[in-house]
Amino acid sequence: MDPFEDTLRQLRGAFNTGRTRPAEFRAAQLRGLGRFLEDNKQLLQDALAQDLHKSAFESEVSEIAISQGEVTLALRNLRAWMKDQRVPKNLATQLDSAFIRKEPFGLVLIVAPWNYPLNLTLVPLVGALAAGNCVVLKPSEISTSVEKVLAEVLPRYLDQSCFAVVLGGPQEMAQLLEHKFDYIFFTGSPRVGRIVMTAAAKHLTPVTLELGGKNPCYVDDNCDPQTVANRVAWFRYFNAGQTCVAPDYILCSPETQERLLPALQSAITRFYGDDPQSSPNLGRIINQKQFQRLRALLGCGRVAIGGQPTVLVDVQEMEPVMQEEIFGPILPIVSVRSLDEAVDFINRREKPLALYAFSNSSQVVKRVLARTSSGGFCGNDGFMHLTLASLPFGGVGASGMGRYHGKFSFDTFSHHRACLLRSPGMEKVNALRYPPHSQRNLRVLLVAMEARCCSCTLL
Amino acid sequence: MKDKPAATNTLTKLGSAFIRKEPFGLVLIIAPWNYPVNLTLVPLVGALAAGNCVVLKPSEISKATEKVLAEVLPEYLDQSCFAVLLGGPEETGQLLEHKFDYILFTGSPRVGRIVMTAAAKHLTPVTLELGGKNPCYVDDNCNPQTVANRVAWFRYFNAGQTCVAPDYILCSPETQERLLPALQSAITRFYGDDPQSSPNLGRIINQKQFQRLRALLGCGRVAIGGQSDESQRYIAPTVLVDVQETEPVMQEEIFGPILPIVSVRSLDEAVDFINRREKPLALYAFSNSSQVVNQMLDRTSSGNFGGNEGFMYLTLPSLPLGGVGNSGMGRYHGKFSFDTFSHHRACLLSHAGLEQLNQMRYPPYTAWSQQLIRWALASPSCTLL
Numbered sequence: 001m002d003p004f005e006d007t008l009r010q011l012r013g014a015f016n017t018g019r020t021r022p023a024e025f026r027a028a029q030l031r032g033l034g035r036f037l038e039d040n041k042q043l044l045q046d047a048l049a050q051d052l053h054k055s056a057f058e059s060e061v062s063e064i065a066i067s068q069g070e071v072t073l074a075l076r077n078l079r080a081w082m083k084d085q086r087v088p089k090n091l092a093t094q095l096d097s098a099f100i101r102k103e104p105f106g107l108v109l110i111v112a113p114w115n116y117p118l119n120l121t122l123v124p125l126v127g128a129l130a131a132g133n134c135v136v137l138k139p140s141e142i143s144t145s146v147e148k149v150l151a152e153v154l155p156r157y158l159d160q161s162c163f164a165v166v167l168g169g170p171q172e173m174a175q176l177l178e179h180k181f182d183y184i185f186f187t188g189s190p191r192v193g194r195i196v197m198t199a200a201a202k203h204l205t206p207v208t209l210e211l212g213g214k215n216p217c218y219v220d221d222n223c224d225p226q227t228v229a230n231r232v233a234w235f236r237y238f239n240a241g242q243t244c245v246a247p248d249y250i251l252c253s254p255e256t257q258e259r260l261l262p263a264l265q266s267a268i269t270r271f272y273g274d275d276p277q278s279s280p281n282l283g284r285i286i287n288q289k290q291f292q293r294l295r296a297l298l299g300c301g302r303v304a305i306g307g308q309p310t311v312l313v314d315v316q317e318m319e320p321v322m323q324e325e326i327f328g329p330i331l332p333i334v335s336v337r338s339l340d341e342a343v344d345f346i347n348r349r350e351k352p353l354a355l356y357a358f359s360n361s362s363q364v365v366k367r368v369l370a371r372t373s374s375g376g377f378c379g380n381d382g383f384m385h386l387t388l389a390s391l392p393f394g395g396v397g398a399s400g401m402g403r404y405h406g407k408f409s410f411d412t413f414s415h416h417r418a419c420l421l422r423s424p425g426m427e428k429v430n431a432l433r434y435p436p437h438s439q440r441n442l443r444v445l446l447v448a449m450e451a452r453c454c455s456c457t458l459l
Numbered sequence: 460m461k462d463k464p465a466a467t468n469t470l471t472k473l474g475s476a477f478i479r480k481e482p483f484g485l486v487l488i489i490a491p492w493n494y495p496v497n498l499t500l501v502p503l504v505g506a507l508a509a510g511n512c513v514v515l516k517p518s519e520i521s522k523a524t525e526k527v528l529a530e531v532l533p534e535y536l537d538q539s540c541f542a543v544l545l546g547g548p549e550e551t552g553q554l555l556e557h558k559f560d561y562i563l564f565t566g567s568p569r570v571g572r573i574v575m576t577a578a579a580k581h582l583t584p585v586t587l588e589l590g591g592k593n594p595c596y597v598d599d600n601c602n603p604q605t606v607a608n609r610v611a612w613f614r615y616f617n618a619g620q621t622c623v624a625p626d627y628i629l630c631s632p633e634t635q636e637r638l639l640p641a642l643q644s645a646i647t648r649f650y651g652d653d654p655q656s657s658p659n660l661g662r663i664i665n666q667k668q669f670q671r672l673r674a675l676l677g678c679g680r681v682a683i684g685g686q687s688d689e690s691q692r693y694i695a696p697t698v699l700v701d702v703q704e705t706e707p708v709m710q711e712e713i714f715g716p717i718l719p720i721v722s723v724r725s726l727d728e729a730v731d732f733i734n735r736r737e738k739p740l741a742l743y744a745f746s747n748s749s750q751v752v753n754q755m756l757d758r759t760s761s762g763n764f765g766g767n768e769g770f771m772y773l774t775l776p777s778l779p780l781g782g783v784g785n786s787g788m789g790r791y792h793g794k795f796s797f798d799t800f801s802h803h804r805a806c807l808l809s810h811a812g813l814e815q816l817n818q819m820r821y822p823p824y825t826a827w828s829q830q831l832i833r834w835a836l837a838s839p840s841c842t843l844l
Contacts, residue, residue: 378807
């Protein structure tokens with residue numbers, strides 16, 4: 001017995017009635033989402049603390065405020081985003097109406113991970129709802145407290161004929177993926193990303209995959225070590241390192257490594273105190289499995305700064321800590337002798353989700369940018385680019401495909417339908433194109449079709 | 460190619476935010492046989508403009524064009540960055556086992572699935588330009604000759620072998636009666652009394668397609684045309700009536716010069732008929748009333764839409780060409796091609812110094828610093844900082 005069959009059929013049925021199309025309906029859903037966040041702030045903070053030991057600050061900044069910001073942005077811009085987009089015409093279509101219409105795909109599936117269980121569920125949801133889709137949400141079963149709130153409380157704030165939360169582990173996911181969706185949005189590992197895309201291919205379902213990778217962090221000799229250490233440490237150890245865009249490893253010269261180590265220790269002590277384990281600002285690893293995996297990585301290289309958070313040095317490229325995405329509060333430093341060597345190192349590997357370069361010289365930063373590829377890039381800081389809804393968030397290569405945030409979310413969850421509306425009359429004008437053809441007609445037709453004529457005011 | 464600036468918020472005010480377009484790397488373009496130059500070269504333009512290296516796999520079915528593309532085209536391009544590969548389904552299968560950084564495929568939904576499944580192994584993004592049965596709704600309130608001219612021209616262009624051609628008509632029996640003589644009139648005007656001798660009517664690409672189409676002539680009842688000539692792979696411009704939804708001609712994309720007319724009693728019935736089926740690549744609605752045209756547009760979905768017209772929208776590079784659902788994913792033409800073949804990399808260049816300004820984001824936190832950050836994140840282009 002397929003547990004999802006009925007739910008999916010109902011949601012499709014609701015979509016086919018056109019219920020989610022009007023702007024009023026969509027705005028109401030978005031406002032409901034906003035109220036969910038406001039009304040349940042404490043509940044959500046408690047759940048995030050239970051799952052990941054997230055501090056109130058981290059919950060606020062990286063989960064709740066971000067989600068609320070997206071809701072507000074969508075509400076403010078909904079009608080503008082929904083509007084038909086007029087396009088320039090050529091001479092042949094001068095009298096016609098040409099535009100791109102944004103339409104919902106229909107039934108959208110959002111699969112979310114456990115590390116930012118609220119943000120990575122709700123931010124895509126904002127886009128899917130704003131675009132007028134019916135949505136099935138599959139939160140991670142690993143972040144159990146947040147999963148519970150999403151399953152039990154969130155639906156009350158939305159129209160449940162057009163929205164459902166489904167629960168389960170890998171087996172249920174596989175069952176779910178056998179069904180046809182009109183769009184699938186997945187955040188998780190590349191390994192599971194392949195499984196999702198393969199399942200989507202059976203139904204020709206378009207996908208956005210927000211995956212991961214090892215995000216390189218190049219630190220130039222020409223830098224202020226304490227500034228760099230502050231910035232790298234904060235972004236690395238935020239959420240106990242369980243962030244897909246966190247700097248994964250540092251590339252720098254041995255000299256810079258010597259300057260960085262005391263600066264990193266200083267930053268760590270400043271942020272988390274002498275006994276980080278008792279700091280309220282340091283998160284915890286999500287579960288035993290991840291914890292054991294990370295503990296094993298501590299054997300790589302040499303521990304330069306110990307306990308939790310950790311910095312490793314003398315790390316070889318073949319060691320496990322350099323073979324998989326770390327996703328924990330461990331920061332390896334890999335020695336390189338020059339910028340060129342760093343760039344080669346980076347380009348030998350899979351394209352990462354994020355790439356960082358620190359230098360007092362903007363030339364150096366721009367060179368790293370120009371000679372590499374990654375989902376996103378930040379010079380002289382960590383993943384601040386995520387806070388800008390005007391920038392698309394997405395991967396490339398093994399780190400993913402597609403993008404979202406702000407208007408990019410709306411566009412991701414919309415089909416952009418090209419429309420041309422002509423007059424039913426004026427048939428004489430069309431005579432040019434009908435056979436039997438003449439050379440002269442052909443010449444006139446080609447001129448009329450030329451794009452450059454679109455600004456022609458003769459007609 | 461230019462970096463596209465993006466708006467900053469208070470926390471990132473002193474930085475520079477922009478989107479950089481980057482080539483993906485190695486792009487594979489697989490083209491079909493029906494518009495073998497267009498559907499190979501137009502994607503190629505986008506891939507090259509975006510800075511990629513390109514592998515072209517033209518269709519082995521349109522042999523003469525394949526030869527020109529394989530032998531002449533490379534002479535005009537830098538062959539260290541461009542290659543043409545030849546072969547049939549087996550070779551394409553082998554090709555797809557390799558990793559590409561982007562694949563653009565034009566062809567059938569069946570093969571589209573195969574391409575996407577192969578791409579999934581390497582997490583390769585794809586654009587799939589597929590097909591479907593493109594409905595053509597004709598309202599009672601119309602000028603039959605005008606409609607017939609427009610529908611016939613777009614249907615029989617390239618002997619019907621066009622992914623965006625009107626595939627079948629939906630109209631009332633009364634309108635059907637007015638359309639039939641008008642369609643005959645248009646066909647005669649365009650192709651003469653003996654269409655087989657007209658220089659303006661194409662032929663079916665090969666025997667396999669010809670046989671397939673000839674079999675479809677047995678569906679419903681032939682109202683116009685119906686002749687065929689195997690030696691020329693010729694099929695006359697044909698109109699079928701009394702066609703049932705379950706017959707083969709309504710079960711597969713026709714891709715030939717055969718136009719079935721399916722009876723419906725109202726706009727509602729037409730909309731239901733359309734929405735019961737896979738989303739098509741194109742959808743057409745003919746009516747003197749713009750209300751009716753807009754209703755059709757509002758109540759259905761398709762890759763593209765033409766009101767009182769066939770696929771003229773293809774001539775506008777400002778409009779994206781792409782499917783939805785079974786008819787495909789992604790889009791191209793004009794700037795859309797460039798954007799399709801580019802990775803849009805979000806970039807933020809922050810200041811190396813001014814570390815004082817960052818103090819409030821570092822732990823340990825106070826309630827005040829939390830409030831300040833919250834505000835700073837939410838504000839758009841605030842000039843306070």
